[in-house]
Amino acid sequence: MVQHAAILGGGMGGMLAAFAVAPHAESVTVVEQDSFTADPVPRRGAPQARHTHALVSAGARAIEALVPGVLAELYAAGAQHLNMPGRYLGLTSRGWFPRYQGRQFLVGASRSLLESTLRGRLRELPNVTIAGRSEVVGLRGDPAGITGVRTRSPDTGRPAELAANLVIDVTGRRSRATNWLTELGFPPVRQSIVDPGIFYVTAVFQAPPEAVPDFPAITVQSSPGPDNPVRRNGTLVPIERDQWMITLSGGPGSRPSTDPDGFHDFAARLPHPVLADLIAAATPLCQPFGFRADANRRRHFDRLSPAPHGFAVLGDAYATFNPIYGHGMSAAALSALAVRTQLARRELDTRALQRAITQASANAWDMAAGQDQRHAGAASGRIEAFFDRLGEWISAAGAHSRAIADTQVDIFNLIAPPSSLLSPRVLWHAARAGAGPARQTPPFTAAEARVLGSRQR
Numbered sequence: 001m002v003q004h005a006a007i008l009g010g011g012m013g014g015m016l017a018a019f020a021v022a023p024h025a026e027s028v029t030v031v032e033q034d035s036f037t038a039d040p041v042p043r044r045g046a047p048q049a050r051h052t053h054a055l056v057s058a059g060a061r062a063i064e065a066l067v068p069g070v071l072a073e074l075y076a077a078g079a080q081h082l083n084m085p086g087r088y089l090g091l092t093s094r095g096w097f098p099r100y101q102g103r104q105f106l107v108g109a110s111r112s113l114l115e116s117t118l119r120g121r122l123r124e125l126p127n128v129t130i131a132g133r134s135e136v137v138g139l140r141g142d143p144a145g146i147t148g149v150r151t152r153s154p155d156t157g158r159p160a161e162l163a164a165n166l167v168i169d170v171t172g173r174r175s176r177a178t179n180w181l182t183e184l185g186f187p188p189v190r191q192s193i194v195d196p197g198i199f200y201v202t203a204v205f206q207a208p209p210e211a212v213p214d215f216p217a218i219t220v221q222s223s224p225g226p227d228n229p230v231r232r233n234g235t236l237v238p239i240e241r242d243q244w245m246i247t248l249s250g251g252p253g254s255r256p257s258t259d260p261d262g263f264h265d266f267a268a269r270l271p272h273p274v275l276a277d278l279i280a281a282a283t284p285l286c287q288p289f290g291f292r293a294d295a296n297r298r299r300h301f302d303r304l305s306p307a308p309h310g311f312a313v314l315g316d317a318y319a320t321f322n323p324i325y326g327h328g329m330s331a332a333a334l335s336a337l338a339v340r341t342q343l344a345r346r347e348l349d350t351r352a353l354q355r356a357i358t359q360a361s362a363n364a365w366d367m368a369a370g371q372d373q374r375h376a377g378a379a380s381g382r383i384e385a386f387f388d389r390l391g392e393w394i395s396a397a398g399a400h401s402r403a404i405a406d407t408q409v410d411i412f413n414l415i416a417p418p419s420s421l422l423s424p425r426v427l428w429h430a431a432r433a434g435a436g437p438a439r440q441t442p443p444f445t446a447a448e449a450r451v452l453g454s455r456q457r
């Protein structure tokens, strides 16, 4: 049993970790440098929160398992249930993805709404204390184990200490956990990095009246591959208050602009101009704003020897993913759920805890790092080239086979590993389906197409 757990960071992962640990601990303290209000406003500690934050099925279900009833609460507050691929149109290198009522879904909501809803629920847990305006500056302990954290007030600079027999670092992309551990005599933590150099620009729009209430999410992506050095993507996600979040992203040499005209022009130069047409039809609510997204980076705390007893790392502090895949929050949610399962199973075993976190985020890592490596041409051996061509052929067959399309959707939603696209069952369906051309125009309904009017190609 955990006597006292300290959760470092009160962002998405930190709150979910607190929900996971609370049933198995006498008390939990969430230590967050920002003020911890339940108002849906962007915070200094999570600058990425202004950008599109879609939640894929596996993450949404994990959050619901940790916080029962939260999805209904989000939908009541205006979050959108986006059936995949029924309310999701995707243009890939092979044409438009087929549209039908599927088994998976995205939750379309602003990150502020997601956070504030979870914050409200976290405040209801009787054994959880929230310590806002408290910055973690180090750990207490030695190589035999971690016994707590050192903090300081960002307002007065006053130092303090907090004893805990379980400390989980969830301080996000800028986590200093590796430094904190080396300060106590642990060896440096090794890391894996795959950097696609993506730049992100987002703008929020009021949807035109004829587009609500069921307008679909739309993604237009350029085809990845070493032959295609210019990488461009665009995504529209309907969120609460009949708003659209539109995010454009590009790699080196192809950066979207934060100037409104440049933003529109970039969308018009995507492999299909539908997003530019929708931008023209909608009302902008802000200037476009940018973000240089981090690399895919995984810090191998699970391989640290000796293992820091009483300490684990979760969320972006453990692994960050190229945001174009939209998996960071879901990987954190799946990891938090794995922590809850692990704590229910046995005495506190932090090595097992860290391994469970690694496993829970493996699908997200394999997808993001694998795709980005492939795009950079890093995997250019003959065997990799063969599997690339095989993957292309199977994906093309997805336009004509529901079984393959379902598998692709499951992979995107972190329900199945990327390797399931090469399973014998999928190969069998691919051989039967063939690989004819996919649809070249967006599969809009007549009512949806009217939003574009004469602008649609």
Ligand SMILES: Cc1cc2nc3c(=O)[nH]c(=O)nc-3n(C[C@H](O)[C@H](O)[C@H](O)COP(=O)(O)OP(=O)(O)OC[C@H]3O[C@@H](n4cnc5c(N)ncnc54)[C@H](O)[C@@H]3O)c2cc1C
Pocket (backbone or CB within 6 Å): 008, 009, 010, 011, 012, 013, 014, 015, 031, 032, 033, 034, 044, 045, 046, 048, 049, 051, 052, 053, 054, 055, 056, 134, 135, 136, 137, 170, 171, 172, 173, 200, 291, 293, 294, 314, 315, 316, 317, 323, 325, 326, 327, 328, 329, 330, 331, 332
């Ligand atoms: C541009 C962009 C778009 C994204 N889009 C998506 C998406 O569509 N879908 C998706 O699932 N994910 C997306 N992500 C990823 C997502 O933002 C993260 O995976 C998620 O926020 C991880 O949660 P976290 O709690 O680990 O980190 P964060 O949410 O960043 O929270 C870290 C918290 O720790 C606090 N903190 C930091 N240092 C200290 C300290 N020393 N002491 C105390 N507190 C501290 C911070 O204030 C913050 O509250 C996107 C990321 C980016 C950059």
